Amino acid sequence: MSGFRPVLLVTVLQLALCSSLQQRAVNDIDDLAMSQVLETPFPYYFPEHSNTASLFPMEMCNGVTLEEATIDQLQDYMSNGKLTASQLVMCYLQRQYQTDNYVNAVLQINPDFMTIAATLDAERAAGKVRGPLHGIPFLVKDNIASKDKMETTAGSWALIGSIVPRDAFVVSMLRDAGAILMGKATLSEWADMRSNNYSEGYSARGGQARSAYNLTVNPGGSSSGSAIAVSVNQIMFALGTETDGSVINPAERNAVVGIKPTVGLTSRAGVIPESTHQDTVGTFARTVRDAVYVLDNIYGFDPRDNYTAAQIGKTPADGYVQYITDKSALKGAVFGLPWQSFWTLNDPAQNEQLVALIRLIESAGAIVVNGTELPDYQTIVSPNGWNWDYGTTRGYANESEYTVVKVDFYNNIAAYLSELENTNIKSLADLVQYNIDNLGSEGGLPAINPAFGSGQDGFVASLATGGIMNDTYWQALEFCQRSTREDGIDAALNYFNNGTKLDALLVPPDVGQTYQIAAQAGYPMITVPAGVNAVSLMPFGLALMQTAFSEATLIKYASAIEDLQFSSGTMQQRTLPSWSGYLDKNIPLINA
Numbered sequence: 001m002s003g004f005r006p007v008l009l010v011t012v013l014q015l016a017l018c019s020s021l022q023q024r025a026v027n028d029i030d031d032l033a034m035s036q037v038l039e040t041p042f043p044y045y046f047p048e049h050s051n052t053a054s055l056f057p058m059e060m061c062n063g064v065t066l067e068e069a070t071i072d073q074l075q076d077y078m079s080n081g082k083l084t085a086s087q088l089v090m091c092y093l094q095r096q097y098q099t100d101n102y103v104n105a106v107l108q109i110n111p112d113f114m115t116i117a118a119t120l121d122a123e124r125a126a127g128k129v130r131g132p133l134h135g136i137p138f139l140v141k142d143n144i145a146s147k148d149k150m151e152t153t154a155g156s157w158a159l160i161g162s163i164v165p166r167d168a169f170v171v172s173m174l175r176d177a178g179a180i181l182m183g184k185a186t187l188s189e190w191a192d193m194r195s196n197n198y199s200e201g202y203s204a205r206g207g208q209a210r211s212a213y214n215l216t217v218n219p220g221g222s223s224s225g226s227a228i229a230v231s232v233n234q235i236m237f238a239l240g241t242e243t244d245g246s247v248i249n250p251a252e253r254n255a256v257v258g259i260k261p262t263v264g265l266t267s268r269a270g271v272i273p274e275s276t277h278q279d280t281v282g283t284f285a286r287t288v289r290d291a292v293y294v295l296d297n298i299y300g301f302d303p304r305d306n307y308t309a310a311q312i313g314k315t316p317a318d319g320y321v322q323y324i325t326d327k328s329a330l331k332g333a334v335f336g337l338p339w340q341s342f343w344t345l346n347d348p349a350q351n352e353q354l355v356a357l358i359r360l361i362e363s364a365g366a367i368v369v370n371g372t373e374l375p376d377y378q379t380i381v382s383p384n385g386w387n388w389d390y391g392t393t394r395g396y397a398n399e400s401e402y403t404v405v406k407v408d409f410y411n412n413i414a415a416y417l418s419e420l421e422n423t424n425i426k427s428l429a430d431l432v433q434y435n436i437d438n439l440g441s442e443g444g445l446p447a448i449n450p451a452f453g454s455g456q457d458g459f460v461a462s463l464a465t466g467g468i469m470n471d472t473y474w475q476a477l478e479f480c481q482r483s484t485r486e487d488g489i490d491a492a493l494n495y496f497n498n499g500t501k502l503d504a505l506l507v508p509p510d511v512g513q514t515y516q517i518a519a520q521a522g523y524p525m526i527t528v529p530a531g532v533n534a535v536s537l538m539p540f541g542l543a544l545m546q547t548a549f550s551e552a553t554l555i556k557y558a559s560a561i562e563d564l565q566f567s568s569g570t571m572q573q574r575t576l577p578s579w580s581g582y583l584d585k586n587i588p589l590i591n592a
Contacts, residue, residue, distance in 0.1 A: 034126030037360040044098060047582065055579045056099050056212075058233055061091035067233050068576075071132055071290045073234070078124060078135055085117040085124075085135030090182060092137055096234045102215065102582050105228040107142050109183040111149050123178075132293045134178035139238040141223050142184040142206065143191055143272035144168045144281070152273045155189040155203025157441055158434040162423035168270025169297040169305070170239060170281050177297040185238055191246060192222040193274050193409055193436075193462070197454035199588030200224065201250075204441050208451065208587050211254055212577030216584045217500050218591050220250030223284070227254040230284045232577055237294050243274040243405065244388055244519035245512055247282035248527050252509045252541030255529040255574045257291045257558075259283045259517070262548045263522035264310040266295075267302035273412035275405045276307070277477065278519050286561040286574065288528065292321050295551070298495045314549040323555045325564040326562040331365030333557060334370030336502040338492055341381055346508040350540055353531040354508055357542055357565075357572040364564050372495040372502060374488045374517065386512030391476065398475035399483075401520050402461075410467035432459050450587050484521035490547055504557055509543040524551050526558040528565070529574035536592040537580045542572075 029431070042048040048053040048459055058067035064077050066088075077083035093109070099202045100106050110116075111486075115300065120135045143154040145164040153159040166172075171181065189203035201209035201224030211219035212232045217227060223240025227250035230238050240247045251258025259282050266281040281298060285291035296319035301308045314541050316322065337343060337358070343351060363367055382390040391400030410428055417426050425431060435444025435456050445447025493502045507514040509527045518525045527541035542561070544554050565573035 014249070017576075023491045047102075047579075052579070055582060056102075056232070058098075059091070062087045066091055066095075068286060069236075070287055071136055071236060071293050074136060075132060079129075084121045085180065086114065086121055086592050087183060088135065089113050091119045092235055092304055095232075099212070099232050099234060102579075103210050103228050104207050105140065105186055105209055105225040105232070105234060107155070107184045107225065108150050109148075110181055113137070113180055113182045120178055120180065122271070130176070130178035131297070133174065133297055135180065136178075136236050137180040138174065138294075139185045139226060139229055139235050140168075140171060141187050141226050141238070141240045141393050142176065142183065142203075143187065144171060144239060144334075145243060145270040146171050146181060146184075148181070150184055152184070152272070153205055154188050154191065155206045158425050158431055159420070159423060161484045162425070163421040164270065165419045165421070166270060167205055169267035169302045171270065173298050173300070173340060174294075175497075179297070182235060185223070185229055185240075187225055188222035188246075190459075191241060191243065191272070191274055192458075193243075193405075194459045195452045195454050196457050197452075199451040201589070202451035202587065203295065203355070204443070204449075208589070209344045210584075211538065212579055212582075213532065213539055214578075214580040216581040216586050216590055217536055218253070218539055218589045220253030220291060222246040223250050223282075226284050227251050227256055227258070230254070230256045230286060231251070237283060237290055239281060239294070239298070240284060241268075241271055241279060242399070242515075242519065243278045243283050245386065247280075247284070247516040248509050248515040248525050248541075248543060249512065251284055252527045252543070253538055255532075255539035255541075255577075257285050257288050257562075258527045259291050259295055259530070259551075260518070260525045261295065261299065261551060262311075262524045264307040265299045265309050265315070265524070265549065265551065267300070267305040267399050269304035275408035276412055277404060277408060277481075277523060280522075288526070288555065288562050289321065289324050291521050292324060292555055292559075296320055309385070311549060316552060319506050320551055320555050324559045325551045325556050325563070327364050327560055327567060329556055329560040330361060330564065333366045333503045333560075335361070335366060335368050335557075336492060336495055336505045337368060337370045338373050338377070338505055339370050339505065341374045341377035341492075342507050342511050342514050345381075345383065345511045345513065347510070347533070349535070350508065350510060350531070350533060353572055354540075354542055355533050357530055357570065358506065360564060360568060360570055360572070361561060368506070369495065369502070370507065372492045375491050376483055376487055380483045380488065380517065381513045386516055388516065391479070398472045399479045401480050401516070403472060404478035404480060406462040407465045407467055407469055407473050409462045410465055414467070428459060428463050432456060432463055435459070481519040481522070485523070488517060489521055489523055493547060500570060504554060505545040507543050507545055508539070508540070510540045514543060514545070516544055521548075523548055526552055526554045528558055531572045532575060533568050537578055538592070539575075550586040
């Protein structure tokens, strides 16, 4: 028997070793499993229902405060080694994970964003900093083309898989500036062109975007996701597009700064079009300075968009950021209030808050002149809300903005689609048929999809024009431009009739007719946050309006007003979202 003892001993040792290895494996598995268990879901990963005062607080980012940070602050952090672009984009991604199931602002994430961030970090380490946007992440509305692994679809399933020929000009410019394209933002499908009765911020591909101030209410559009993402600190800045209100409206309804440039200041090449006469690319940020940093890196002449030739000789050589000022610039400024034209159409309670802000502006030394009306406001300004077919409503299709836009869209979308590869969609007729063939998702007929109450009546109306630029079209174009330019905004700015012009018109952008007039004129506007409606809980802004290529003036005074807001502590400024109705998923949204 003694001869078997070594074998037995070896067997016992093997069993013991196996048992030890198995226990270690179990312990390793336990450690691995436990490392993936979230023991503290509140406050950063799930909203705590019992703590509605702080539903979505934002985590620190590598020890620095990212919530409400400015571009200058982020550049300082990265220059001092407190933060890298790679860390920054991951912090913004975490914020998107935390909040986007509720607001639905981000449609798609760029799968290459980490690689881009690492490359820019390496450049910084080597001493190369491209400018103020180096390493700063941004989103673009899903109608702005990017020649990468992401889709460009205007929120529609019809263009899924299509391949764009090149980056949009504005995207290419931002890449060159060192900004990181992190993804695409949700929007109102086809930038509100497809339907006239719809849920703002909804698209078949992207779903319903919601404002974090009141998730049950119209968030403004059509650049809904762009404004929302900036508002809830999911991103530093975003691009949107405007044909008639699609930058100014969502900006003011989400308490962010929106700059809608003069038509021709920013190229529309590579942007899914609506109207060549009114389309423009604008910026969203939480401060005027940050919005201007972006504007400085997207404007310029582009041979692919002949409208940009109009800016030659009318733009500053060193950009617009040089026009950023403080409240002292308000001393001696003269602003006009077109009260009957716009202000009487606004909510009286909102007017009270805005007038309080205007009184503050006057206390800083500005002169505000009431009654600086657009001469023909009774003809061109709808008394019953935004209406881009108001000419037809009055019985004059040859005085209607919609007469122009319907024809422009037919022709402009055909030109855009002609450059796409890997798609069978080549015309507006193809789009209309696609929406009918895919009725359940795209709601191509009325009363099928609750988000598209009128189906695709906008597309159908455009299709019916055949793109023919007849006498009615040219008369409507001439009327809309003349009545809103020399007989409209310019006339109001020349109120004194002595060669002295007002520095800007101050208007309430919650009245959609304000940006509608500027849209028809092709003129710029800037809106700054100015308060919150006590009933709807939605923010509103104060907007500045001027003539063509007057962005320098608008930036001067918008930044001065913003500085006055910040330094005075007034309640009439940007506040953080309240997340009212954060569990609600109603469609369509409430217009309030």
